[in-house]
Amino acid sequence: MAYIGKVPTAVPLTSADIQDGTIALADLSATGTKDATTFLRGDNTFASPSGGLLQTVTATTGTSTSITTTSYADTNITASITPSSTSSKILIMVHCQVEAGTSVALHGDIERDIGGSTTLLSGDADGFFRQQDSGQQNQATIITVDSPSTTSAITYTVQGKNSTSGTSFFQNGGSVASIVLQEISG
Numbered sequence: 001m002a003y004i005g006k007v008p009t010a011v012p013l014t015s016a017d018i019q020d021g022t023i024a025l026a027d028l029s030a031t032g033t034k035d036a037t038t039f040l041r042g043d044n045t046f047a048s049p050s051g052g053l054l055q056t057v058t059a060t061t062g063t064s065t066s067i068t069t070t071s072y073a074d075t076n077i078t079a080s081i082t083p084s085s086t087s088s089k090i091l092i093m094v095h096c097q098v099e100a101g102t103s104v105a106l107h108g109d110i111e112r113d114i115g116g117s118t119t120l121l122s123g124d125a126d127g128f129f130r131q132q133d134s135g136q137q138n139q140a141t142i143i144t145v146d147s148p149s150t151t152s153a154i155t156y157t158v159q160g161k162n163s164t165s166g167t168s169f170f171q172n173g174g175s176v177a178s179i180v181l182q183e184i185s186g
Helices: none
Strands: 051-059 065-067 071-082 088-098 105-113 117-120 131-132 137-146 154-162 168-170 177-184
Touching: 051 071, 051 137, 065 071, 065 154, 071 088, 071 105, 071 168, 088 105, 105 137, 131 154, 154 177
Parallel strands: none
Antiparallel strands: 051 177, 065 168, 071 154, 088 137, 088 168, 088 177, 105 117, 105 131, 105 154
16 A cells, blocks of 8 residues: 555554454355354354254143053153154153052053154153052153154153052043153254
């Protein structure tokens, strides 16, 4: 640049001298693909975030289910999800109302069905909860994580059974059960 008169003294440029919005993205030497699913990292590369919530499926039911068997039977508490990756995990959250019959212990579990059933939360004969001989309505909340290793549709279903002959209930008296499935990237 040519000057008339005296050449100005060189002064170092600082970040305070650059106003926000002055430098366009095209002026950066960033690598990678800029789009709605990436972010600009500190090393000047665009990257996809790792981890995170990919999708949520929610189902509810207010339909009462009577349990009269000593082997696990399906309730109306069920939902399906199709993972986008085999490395994804599925967070399963269930909230339901249970009522054990007189002189009966009501047990519950969660079944995963991908072309064949797999029982989750079956650490002992009691399943994920056991309500004993109350005839009273109680709330049950269950949270667990599954690693199904598939991109096929998966159905998760809450099941119940009695310890002895009798009648127990899920959702008796008009309460609403909910099941939430969340796919978390692995």
